[in-house]
Amino acid sequence: MKSELAEMALDQTRTMLDDDAPEAVPMPHALVPHLDEIAILLDIDGTLLDLMPTPREVWVPPGLSETLGRLTERTSGALALVSGRSLNDIDLIFAPDVFRAVAGHGAEMRLSVDNEADAVHAPPLDKELKRRLAAVAKLSPGILLEDKGYSLALHYRLAPHAEKAIYEAVSLIRADLPNAPIEVLPGKFVCEIKHSGFTKASGVRELMKHEPFRGRRPMFIGDDVTDETVFAIMPDMNGLAFSVGRRAMGVNGHFDAPADVRAFLAHLLDPR
Ligand SMILES: O=P(O)(O)OC[C@H]1O[C@H](O[C@H]2O[C@H](CO)[C@@H](O)[C@H](O)[C@H]2O)[C@H](O)[C@@H](O)[C@@H]1O
Numbered sequence: 705m706k707s708e709l710a711e712m713a714l715d716q717t718r719t720m721l722d723d724d725a726p727e728a729v730p731m732p733h734a735l736v737p738h739l740d741e742i743a744i745l746l747d748i749d750g751t752l753l754d755l756m757p758t759p760r761e762v763w764v765p766p767g768l769s770e771t772l773g774r775l776t777e778r779t780s781g782a783l784a785l786v787s788g789r790s791l792n793d794i795d796l797i798f799a800p801d802v803f804r805a806v807a808g809h810g811a812e813m814r815l816s817v818d819n820e821a822d823a824v825h826a827p828p829l830d831k832e833l834k835r836r837l838a839a840v841a842k843l844s845p846g847i848l849l850e851d852k853g854y855s856l857a858l859h860y861r862l863a864p865h866a867e868k869a870i871y872e873a874v875s876l877i878r879a880d881l882p883n884a885p886i887e888v889l890p891g892k893f894v895c896e897i898k899h900s901g902f903t904k905a906s907g908v909r910e911l912m913k914h915e916p917f918r919g920r921r922p923m924f925i926g927d928d929v930t931d932e933t934v935f936a937i938m939p940d941m942n943g944l945a946f947s948v949g950r951r952a953m954g955v956n957g958h959f960d961a962p963a964d965v966r967a968f969l970a971h972l973l974d975p976r
């Protein structure tokens with residue numbers, strides 16, 4: 705059965721990969737203000753880290769944590785990871801290093817690395833809804849379930865043929881619950897179901913109200929459809945937006961791959 709909602713979600717993914725976007729500046733060094741003035745906001749998967757077949761397989765290349773740590777110092781703490789991953793996952797990936805973060809597409813936020821009490825979390829998804837969504841993973845071998853508590857992600861990178869069936873099944877579940885405050889978030893070979901009412905952009909707006917971010921110019925680098933919400937708000941804060949792997953609308957420049965982002969960040973520390 706063809707579902708309008710499923711088609712809309714897939715269309716959204718496709719139209720945001722904008723082939724008609726104007727040619728962007730390939731290496732943005734010259735655009736970046738002094739480290740005293742900026743807040744550095746970084747997506748993780750596909751931006752800092754190379755994409756892997758499954759979420760658990762990502763790894764932090766040598767030197768990256770040190771670069772992030774030094775940039776944190778040089779910006780007086782104004783560096784944050786802005787990710788769809790949960791805070792817990794981010795900490796496992798970067799352990800033993802801990803960074804300020806907007807996590808879970810805005811569901812979680814950590815403003816201070818010294819005081820875990822500062823971390824803000826969204827409420828969990830309804831249990832029955834989760835149970836029904838989790839059953840969608842049974843559609844095909846290779847579909848992986850990632851339960852973040854407040855959202856649930858169905859990964860199909862290992863079962864790409866199942867994409868349409870997943871979106872259709874999810875839209876049928878949604879149709880049964882027309883008043884549930886949830887939304888479907890398409891990502892890279894992933895269909896995520898989350899509470900509506902928060903996005904990476906709402907998380908970034910909140911983050912930028914707090915020290916040490918307040919008053920600085922945000923510079924955000926991201927690679928995915930979910931990062932479009934942040935690209936869109938950068939002009940409101942006199943900020944800069946850079947995309948990775950593709951040219952997105954409204955960005956100031958783009959990088960070809962995560963390795964280029966890592967080199968760029970290292971170069972910010974030593975621009976000679
Ligand atoms: O916002 P991000 O930091 O980019 O996180 C987005 C999602 O990343 C992870 O999934 C993606 O990366 C995996 C590892 O490379 C890949 O196997 C998967 O296909 C991608 O969708 C993570 O598992 C999700 O929770 C994040 O939302």
Ligand SMILES: [Mg+2]
Nearest residue numbers: 747749750928
């Ligand atoms: Mg990403």
